[in-house]
Amino acid sequence: MSRMSRMSRMRRIRRGASAFVVMAAAAALLTPNAAQAAQAAPGKGTLVRTDAGWLRGESTAEGRQFLGIPYARQPVGDLRWKEPRPAKSWQGVRGATSFGNRCVQTASWDPGYENPSHTEDCLDLNVYAPKGTHKQRPVMVWLHGGGLTAGAGEDIVPDTFARRTGTVVVTVNYRLGAMGFLAGKGLDGEASDRVSGNYGMLDQQAALRWVRANIGSFGGDRQRVTIAGESAGGRSVCTQLASPTAKGLYRAGIVQSGAYGDCAAREREEALTQGAAFAKKAGCPEPATAPACLRKKPAEEILAAQAGFDWGPVAGGDFLPVQPEEAYENGSASRVPVLNGANSDEGRLFAYGQFDGQGKPLTEEQYPGALTRMYGADLGAKVLGRYPVTEHASPTHAYAAAQGDMMFACTALRMDRTLAGRGPVYAYEFADRTSPPFASIREAGRTFDFGATHVNEVQYLFKHFGLPTPLNAEQRDLAGQMVQYWGSFIHGGAPRADGQPTAPDQRTQPGKVLSLRTASAGGNDLSTTVAREHRCDLWDSAGLEGAAPADAG
Numbered sequence: 001m002s003r004m005s006r007m008s009r010m011r012r013i014r015r016g017a018s019a020f021v022v023m024a025a026a027a028a029l030l031t032p033n034a035a036q037a038a039q040a041a042p043g044k045g046t047l048v049r050t051d052a053g054w055l056r057g058e059s060t061a062e063g064r065q066f067l068g069i070p071y072a073r074q075p076v077g078d079l080r081w082k083e084p085r086p087a088k089s090w091q092g093v094r095g096a097t098s099f100g101n102r103c104v105q106t107a108s109w110d111p112g113y114e115n116p117s118h119t120e121d122c123l124d125l126n127v128y129a130p131k132g133t134h135k136q137r138p139v140m141v142w143l144h145g146g147g148l149t150a151g152a153g154e155d156i157v158p159d160t161f162a163r164r165t166g167t168v169v170v171t172v173n174y175r176l177g178a179m180g181f182l183a184g185k186g187l188d189g190e191a192s193d194r195v196s197g198n199y200g201m202l203d204q205q206a207a208l209r210w211v212r213a214n215i216g217s218f219g220g221d222r223q224r225v226t227i228a229g230e231s232a233g234g235r236s237v238c239t240q241l242a243s244p245t246a247k248g249l250y251r252a253g254i255v256q257s258g259a260y261g262d263c264a265a266r267e268r269e270e271a272l273t274q275g276a277a278f279a280k281k282a283g284c285p286e287p288a289t290a291p292a293c294l295r296k297k298p299a300e301e302i303l304a305a306q307a308g309f310d311w312g313p314v315a316g317g318d319f320l321p322v323q324p325e326e327a328y329e330n331g332s333a334s335r336v337p338v339l340n341g342a343n344s345d346e347g348r349l350f351a352y353g354q355f356d357g358q359g360k361p362l363t364e365e366q367y368p369g370a371l372t373r374m375y376g377a378d379l380g381a382k383v384l385g386r387y388p389v390t391e392h393a394s395p396t397h398a399y400a401a402a403q404g405d406m407m408f409a410c411t412a413l414r415m416d417r418t419l420a421g422r423g424p425v426y427a428y429e430f431a432d433r434t435s436p437p438f439a440s441i442r443e444a445g446r447t448f449d450f451g452a453t454h455v456n457e458v459q460y461l462f463k464h465f466g467l468p469t470p471l472n473a474e475q476r477d478l479a480g481q482m483v484q485y486w487g488s489f490i491h492g493g494a495p496r497a498d499g500q501p502t503a504p505d506q507r508t509q510p511g512k513v514l515s516l517r518t519a520s521a522g523g524n525d526l527s528t529t530v531a532r533e534h535r536c537d538l539w540d541s542a543g544l545e546g547a548a549p550a551d552a553g
Contacts, residue, residue, distance in 0.1 A: 044132035062159035068100035071210035099123030136221035145231030165487030168220035174203035183271035197314030208249035233257015242327035268316030341428035345451035347404025411532035420506035430457040
């Protein structure tokens with residue numbers, strides 16, 4: 001044997017020995033079952049390997065679930081108001097059987113949110129997967145609602161949805177309020193402040209990158225990822241569609257009641273002005289020292305100071321160079337299929353909270369003045385003519401109809417028209433006016449008719465707050481159909497359900513909307529009257545952005 005051959009052979013032996021040592025060391029960190037599972041096909045069991053380490057989830061009646069998985073380094077200390085960093089690796093097997101912490105937020109009326117959260121260690125996600133198969137399944141990544149100031153990935157439990165649709169579902173926590181959306185010069189340590197004000201949105205992208213790197217271990221297909229969300233989660237989706245730094249991380253989007261304000265972000269100078277005012281309120285008035293001063297403030301003080309400010313994404317930097325609507329129009333947005341819609345009675349939740357929920361129902365005498373305060377004298381007079389009290393159950397319901405049409409119904413239809421110029425967009429409206437009020441307002445629903453209000457459709461798709469929904473037989477049928485519609489879209493086709501009309505593609509059926517109703521209310525059909533029913537001629541000509549109230553779900 002030649003000298004060169006011997007050297008080559010020795011290198012192969014050393015490489016093999018090194019690999020054996022590494023494999024042995026890794027096996028030593030695992031339990032015997034884990035070591036055996038290392039040889040198993042991915043996506044079958046409750047023990048999986050991620051790029052940061054091993055996880056042990058649990059098996060349920062619906063499938064498998066893995067909870068509280070860190071997808072990024074926790075944004076504490078010097079990492080507060082910085083771009084998310086990759087999660088640190090861990091040794092051994094990490095338990096994944098309980099939810100992680102909720103991001104910093106106040107208490108609310110939602111079940112389980114009776115106390116505020118002051119915990120910044122919160123960048124976790126949850127994975128729900130059907131039981132064993134070698135097939136790589138499509139993936140849905142759910143971004144929760146809550147006005148970008150509240151909520152968590154645990155707000156929905158999609159295990160039944162995952163089983164019925166044959167998909168892997170991921171739910172995500174992301175930074176909220178001032179922690180997620182504060183803009184300020186020098187805050188992120190970059191001279192250009194290129195991502196300032198968008199930390200919560202960047203968290204979402206970090207979660208999507210985690211999915212791309214790891215979802216195969218759970219049986220998911222990294223090439224077939226759909227991002228989805230309701231209210232602020234839907235707004236997050238329409239923002240990510242317009243973000244160049246999100247391209248390639250998903251193949252489709254679902255926007256549920258998220259087009260409010262035409263998905264507009266804060267302009268950069270406006271966000272910086274708000275950031276300076278926030279810093280002053282928080283006790284850090286000097287611009288040069290504000291970043292360091294704010295980082296020393298406890299979460300409780302940051303949370304107390306954030307009230308009264310508008311928190312949301314910022315246009316004008318690397319994350320979002322232009323407004324989403326402009327990105328849709330100029331072709332720079334991702335050209336992916338979109339399922340977009342709203343609920344028929346969106347405004348009733350907000351009007352109730354403003355009036356009846358405060359023990360001060362709006363009266364007929366007060367109604368004209370309330371419209372003037374909301375829309376100004378000229379537009380208020382037009383709204384009064386188009387939404388007369390006599391056509392509604394109460395003045396509060398009349399006010400709610402105008403508010404919901406302006407903020408949600410007509411903005412969704414405008415978004416449909418714009419998106420149709422760059423790819424498939426399927427339009428729906430959830431219109432089950434008999435739907436039970438979702439858990440947070442169920443008791444109030446005994447005396448106030450919420451109809452198909454904001455958030456109400458979520459419980460037809462998932463276990464909202466992990467709770468069962470009291471649906472009657474017809475509503476259960478509608479829920480099953482909706483799961484099929486959503487599932488077929490996530491699988492890569494047009495939204496379809498057995499024996500039901502296919503959701504209309506706005507490129508070929510402009511203005512048609514899939515109206516989702518129970519059988520006794522006419523069933524699902526393709527409506528051409530949604531724009532007229534919501535007086536969109538008035539709102540489209542008014543030029544209002546229709547920003548959602550602070551408590552938008």
